[in-house]
Amino acid sequence: xxxxxxxxxxxxxxxxxxxxxxxxxxxxxxxxxxxxxxxxxxxxxxxxxxxxxxxxxxxxxxxxxxxxxxxxxxxxxxxxxxxxxxxxxxxxxxxxxxxxxxxxxxxxxxxxxxxxxxxxxxxxxxxxxxxxxxxxxxxxxxxxxxxxxxxxxxxxxxxxxxxxxxxxxxxxxxxxxxxxxxxxxxxxxxxxxxxxxxxxxxxxx
Ligand code: SF4
Numbered sequence: 001x002x003x004x005x006x007x008x009x010x011x012x013x014x015x016x017x018x019x020x021x022x023x024x025x026x027x028x029x030x031x032x033x034x035x036x037x038x039x040x041x042x043x044x045x046x047x048x049x050x051x052x053x054x055x056x057x058x059x060x061x062x063x064x065x066x067x068x069x070x071x072x073x074x075x076x077x078x079x080x081x082x083x084x085x086x087x088x089x090x091x092x093x094x095x096x097x098x099x100x101x102x103x104x105x106x107x108x109x110x111x112x113x114x115x116x117x118x119x120x121x122x123x124x125x126x127x128x129x130x131x132x133x134x135x136x137x138x139x140x141x142x143x144x145x146x147x148x149x150x151x152x153x154x155x156x157x158x159x160x161x162x163x164x165x166x167x168x169x170x171x172x173x174x175x176x177x178x179x180x181x182x183x184x185x186x187x188x189x190x191x192x193x194x195x196x197x198x199x200x201x202x203x204x205x
Pocket of ligand 1: 067068069072073074075174175176179180181182
């Protein structure tokens with residue numbers, strides 16, 4: 001859980017606190033924690049990615065699905081969405097009861113609060129992701145004053161809905177049907193490797 005929280009803070013802090021990472025695509029310059037990279041440096045980036053991939057394989061073989069269980073964004077965001085669900089609708093038994101109950105002001109307000117929280121988290125996530133490609137302070141001001149370009153609105157909207165859909169509705173379905181890592185991780189695990197990843201959870205709509 002601490003690993004997930006650390007990565008969550010890194011994801012937001014990198015952009016909102018210091019713009020430590022900026023993929024400046026129009027000028028083909030990439031700023032990563034004070035260093036500037038050019039397209040010809042991509043071989044270096046490829047090397048880092050390959051080492052990271054082998055590191056992940058190594059960890060999976062010897063420690064099981066640690067990545068899935070503690071640090072995968074799909075897991076971390078799902079935990080946050082589940083927390084929203086708990087705060088607004090209660091524990092799993094209370095949620096099942098609420099889902100079966102006829103619509104009332106209480107049910108409507110609880111559902112509305114949950115989906116509003118989900119969408120707000122999705123929006124901040126999407127805005128932050130676009131902030132990796134466009135300075136976040138200018139982007140935020142332009143976005144809310146209607147001055148941002150159409151692609152910024154499109155991508156923020158896209159990632160807002162993708163976060164809302166993945167962490168709110170799909171959850172472990174992403175692991176079962178969509179994730180490439182899930183396809184081959186079983187062959188990397190030894191007998192007795194610890195399990196991880198998302199557990200099946202009752203999702204109320
Ligand atoms: S199976 Fe894939 S999506 Fe699911 S937790 Fe693991 S890495 Fe993440």
